Amino acid sequence: MDEKIVHGACLCEGIKFEAQLPSLWCAHCHCTQCQRFHGAPLVTWVGFAADRFRVTVGEHSLRWYASSAPAQRGYCGECGSSLFFRSTKWPDEMHVSLANIKDPLDREPEGHVFYDSHVNWLQLADNLPRKA
Numbered sequence: 736m737d738e739k740i741v742h743g744a745c746l747c748e749g750i751k752f753e754a755q756l757p758s759l760w761c762a763h764c765h766c767t768q769c770q771r772f773h774g775a776p777l778v779t780w781v782g783f784a785a786d787r788f789r790v791t792v793g794e795h796s797l798r799w800y801a802s803s804a805p806a807q808r809g810y811c812g813e814c815g816s817s818l819f820f821r822s823t824k825w826p827d828e829m830h831v832s833l834a835n836i837k838d839p840l841d842r843e844p845e846g847h848v849f850y851d852s853h854v855n856w857l858q859l860a861d862n863l864p865r866k867a
């Protein structure tokens with residue numbers, strides 16, 4: 736049963752979380768909010784059913800920043816790692832940064848979203864679909 740759960744953490748490991756597979760989807764997001772919040776050219780997100788996801792350690796360190804009216808971004812109040820995304824647009828999902836998950840996922844990234852705001856200083860070599 737353990738192999739069906741993936742575990743993850745922030746940089747300081749003050750926040751640990753786990754999610755039960757299967758995941759719902761996996762995609763690279765190039766939106767400017769992800770770029771700025773994560774300080775990165777893109778963020779690879781994994782969607783989980785909200786009821787299959789839980790913070791196991793450090794819930795008290797978890798902060799939520801309202802990045803738009805429907806959306807909140809979760810980060811560690813100790814080390815600043817940006818970890819999660821949730822939105823009233825997808826109330827039954829928790830989106831988790833793949834880079835913060837330590838265990839193998841049950842799928843590969845399936846595509847790029849918000850590709851119209853991608854940075855021009857990183858070249859991609861995959862053939863995945865690129866949505867505006």
Ligand SMILES: [Zn+2]
Pocket residue numbers: 745746747748749750811812813814815816
């Ligand atoms: Zn932390």
Ligand SMILES: [Zn+2]
Pocket residue numbers: 764765766767768769770778849
């Ligand atoms: Zn994004």
